[in-house]
Amino acid sequence: MKEATIQIKDLSIGYHSKSDTKLVASHITTTIYSGELTCLLGANGVGKSTLLRTLSAFQPRLSGEIALLSRDIQDYSDKELSTIVGVVLTDKCDIRNMSVRELIGMGRSPYTGFWGRLGKEDRRIVEEAIAMVRIESLASRMVHTLSDGERQKVMIAKALAQETPVIFLDEPTAFLDFPSKVEIMQLLHHLTRTTNKTIFLSTHDLELALQIADKIWLMDKVKGISTGTPEDLALSGYLSGFFARKGIVFDMETGLFRIDNRYDREIRLTGSGQKYAMVRKALLRNGIHAGCEIESESRIDAGETVESPITLYLSGNPPRQVASVEELLMCLET
Numbered sequence: 001m002k003e004a005t006i007q008i009k010d011l012s013i014g015y016h017s018k019s020d021t022k023l024v025a026s027h028i029t030t031t032i033y034s035g036e037l038t039c040l041l042g043a044n045g046v047g048k049s050t051l052l053r054t055l056s057a058f059q060p061r062l063s064g065e066i067a068l069l070s071r072d073i074q075d076y077s078d079k080e081l082s083t084i085v086g087v088v089l090t091d092k093c094d095i096r097n098m099s100v101r102e103l104i105g106m107g108r109s110p111y112t113g114f115w116g117r118l119g120k121e122d123r124r125i126v127e128e129a130i131a132m133v134r135i136e137s138l139a140s141r142m143v144h145t146l147s148d149g150e151r152q153k154v155m156i157a158k159a160l161a162q163e164t165p166v167i168f169l170d171e172p173t174a175f176l177d178f179p180s181k182v183e184i185m186q187l188l189h190h191l192t193r194t195t196n197k198t199i200f201l202s203t204h205d206l207e208l209a210l211q212i213a214d215k216i217w218l219m220d221k222v223k224g225i226s227t228g229t230p231e232d233l234a235l236s237g238y239l240s241g242f243f244a245r246k247g248i249v250f251d252m253e254t255g256l257f258r259i260d261n262r263y264d265r266e267i268r269l270t271g272s273g274q275k276y277a278m279v280r281k282a283l284l285r286n287g288i289h290a291g292c293e294i295e296s297e298s299r300i301d302a303g304e305t306v307e308s309p310i311t312l313y314l315s316g317n318p319p320r321q322v323a324s325v326e327e328l329l330m331c332l333e334t
């Protein structure tokens with residue numbers, strides 16, 4: 001059953017220095033639920049990391065309330081918090097002389113003590129975390145030899161080994177290649193479903209978040225934080241307004257953003273299926289709007305199957321068959 005894990009009321013976040021206070025965001029009132037993957041989106045510098053660090057008690061709030069499992073987060077001891085909240089930050093840690101398995105084992109320290117020895121059950125949990133993130137091949141490597149993406153996966157496994165009901169992650173997909181981004185987001189989503197964990201992460205991977213997250217938080221300097229399912233945010237117009245820029249359009253049919261390529265030419269395109277779609281895409285990428293609805297003297301026939309040739313009917317020229325999209329684009333250039 002979904003529960004309100006973290007309740008935030010009129011929260012202000014930012015930084016105190018000797019001379020003044022830098023307010024990053026204020027009047028944040030919202031709730032994070034268990035069994036859900038919540039993704040925090042927002043432009044560079046808007047305050048995502050500051051919010052994550054404040055929610056995980058790594059830095060003090062300026063004002064307002066943060067209740068974790070119905071108790072003010074300030075009232076928890078560090079030890080208590082380490083069994084409830086696991087945090088994965090983007091900061092690169094300079095860890096030397098430690099293997100991946102040992103580092104993930106440190107996720108067990110809330111239960112064993114910092115230098116504590118891992119028992120049989122702890123070791124089983126570590127292996128389980130390694131298997132969940134699919135990094136068996138890295139387990140015996142030394143941490144300082146890993147790539148950024150590999151290290152990111154290891155830090156996620158460490159958080160999983162910590163077995164906390166709440167996990168905060170600051171840009172967990174930042175250094176990952178596309179398949180790994182999808183894999184990690186799906187894994188985190190799956191975990192919320194199977195273990196009822198509360199997972200809250202910041203990301204710039206908009207498309208992935210819109211397709212995988214249960215809830216989206218849009219953070220904006222002027223509008224503050226808007227929250228909801230990706231679909232409700234789309235229907236209310238928040239999403240399209242949030243990322244409104246020249247050249248980006250929000251497609252209500254797919255609920256995703258797409259690049260609005262500008263075009264200065266139009267051409268009739270016939271054919272069907274995948275080949276038609278790919279030829280149309282390539283032409284638009286090159287400033288030519290093509291489609292079966294367009295009336296023009298020249299025409300391109302993309303054929304009916306992937307194997308069919310593409311035929312170019314340029315006015316005043318005999319029909320010309322081309323074998324690839326690349327060749328078609330070259331013909332249109334000349």
Ligand SMILES: Nc1ncnc2c1ncn2[C@@H]1O[C@H](COP(=O)(O)OP(=O)(O)OP(=O)(O)O)[C@@H](O)[C@H]1O
Pocket residue numbers: 015022024042043044045046047048049050051
């Ligand atoms: N220690 C600090 N002291 C003062 N200001 C800070 C500190 N750390 C960050 N800031 C400022 O707070 C604001 C929010 O920064 P934050 O790192 O939270 O943004 P972000 O949304 O995570 O950005 P990005 O997407 O680029 O990672 C920025 O203006 C940043 O310069």
